[in-house]
Amino acid sequence: MKGPRVIFLIFFVIFVGILCQGLYNIHPYGEPRVSAMDDYFINNAQSERAANNVVTSIVFDYRGFDTLGEAAVLFTAVMSVAALFRKEE
Amino acid sequence: MRPLSIVVRTICNIFAWFVAIFGAYVILHGHLTPGGGFQGGAIVATFIALLLVAHGGKSFLGWVKKEIFSSFEGAGLVAFVCVGFLGLSTTFLYNFLALKGGLFGSAVPIGPNAGVLNSSGTIALANIAVGLEVVGGLSAILIFMFLGMRYVSEGGKEGVKDDK
Numbered sequence: 542m543k544g545p546r547v548i549f550l551i552f553f554v555i556f557v558g559i560l561c562q563g564l565y566n567i568h569p570y571g572e573p574r575v576s577a578m579d580d581y582f583i584n585n586a587q588s589e590r591a592a593n594n595v596v597t598s599i600v601f602d603y604r605g606f607d608t609l610g611e612a613a614v615l616f617t618a619v620m621s622v623a624a625l626f627r628k629e630e
Numbered sequence: 631m632r633p634l635s636i637v638v639r640t641i642c643n644i645f646a647w648f649v650a651i652f653g654a655y656v657i658l659h660g661h662l663t664p665g666g667g668f669q670g671g672a673i674v675a676t677f678i679a680l681l682l683v684a685h686g687g688k689s690f691l692g693w694v695k696k697e698i699f700s701s702f703e704g705a706g707l708v709a710f711v712c713v714g715f716l717g718l719s720t721t722f723l724y725n726f727l728a729l730k731g732g733l734f735g736s737a738v739p740i741g742p743n744a745g746v747l748n749s750s751g752t753i754a755l756a757n758i759a760v761g762l763e764v765v766g767g768l769s770a771i772l773i774f775m776f777l778g779m780r781y782v783s784e785g786g787k788e789g790v791k792d793d794k
Binding site: 561565588590594597598601605608611615622623626 | 707735749751753763
C-alpha cells in the first residue's frame with residue numbers, strides 16, 4: 542500500500558461513509574417526505590393535458606424541452622457515426 | 631455481410647413485419663400505454679437490423695436508399711421543433727391542441743380508464759416526430775456502420791488487408 546492507492550483508500554472510505562449516512566437517514570419505502578409535485582401531476586395531469594399516460598405527459602409536455610435536448614443528443618450521435626464511417630476521398 | 635441461410639430469411643420474412651407493426655403501435659399509442667417515441671423507434675430500428683442481418687447489406691440497400699433514413703432523422707427533429715414553436719403564443723412546447731376538440735383534442739375521463747385514442751394534443755404529435763427521428767437515426771447508424779465495415783474489408787487505405 543503506497544502512493545496513489547492510499548489516496549484511493551481514503552476517498553473510498555469517505556464515499557462509503559457518505560453512503561452509510563444516507564442509508565441511515567432514508568425515508569420509509571413508499572412514503573416520500575415531500576410529495577407536492579407528485580400529487581400535482583397525479584391530480585391534474587389528466588384534466589390539464591388530456592393524456593392518460595402521465596409519464597408521457599411529463600416527458601413530452603411539462604418537460605418537453607428536456608426531450609428536445611435528448612433528441613438533439615441522438616442527432617449528434619448519428620452525425621458523429623456518419624463522420625467516423627465516411628468514405629475517404 | 632453475406633445473406634444468411636434460406637431458413638433464416640424465410641422466418642425473417644414472416645416475423646419481421648410483426649416487429650414493425652408492434653413498433654408503430656408503441657409510437658402511435660405513446661400517450662396511452664407505456665412506451666413512446668424513443669422506445670417504439672428503437673423497436674422499428676430492430677426491424678431494419680433484422681432485415682439487414684438476414685438478407686445481407688447488398689440486397690437491403692437495393693430496396694431502400696440510406697438517404698431516406700437520414701431525411702427521416704432530420705424531418706423528425708425539425709417536426710419536434712415545429713410542434714414546440716406552434717405553441718409559442720403561450721410558451722415554447724405549450725400543448726395548444728389539448729381539450730380543443732378535433733383530431734387530437736378529446737378530453738379523457740378522470741381516473742383509471744381504458745383511454746381515448748385521439749386525445750392529448752401535441753403529445754401525440756411529438757411522439758410521432760420523435761419516433762420518426764429515432765427510426766431514422768438508429769437505422770442510419772446501422773447502415774453507416776455496415777458501409778464502413780464493407781469499406782474496410784474491401785481494403786481501403788486504412789484497411790485490414792493492407793496491414794499484411
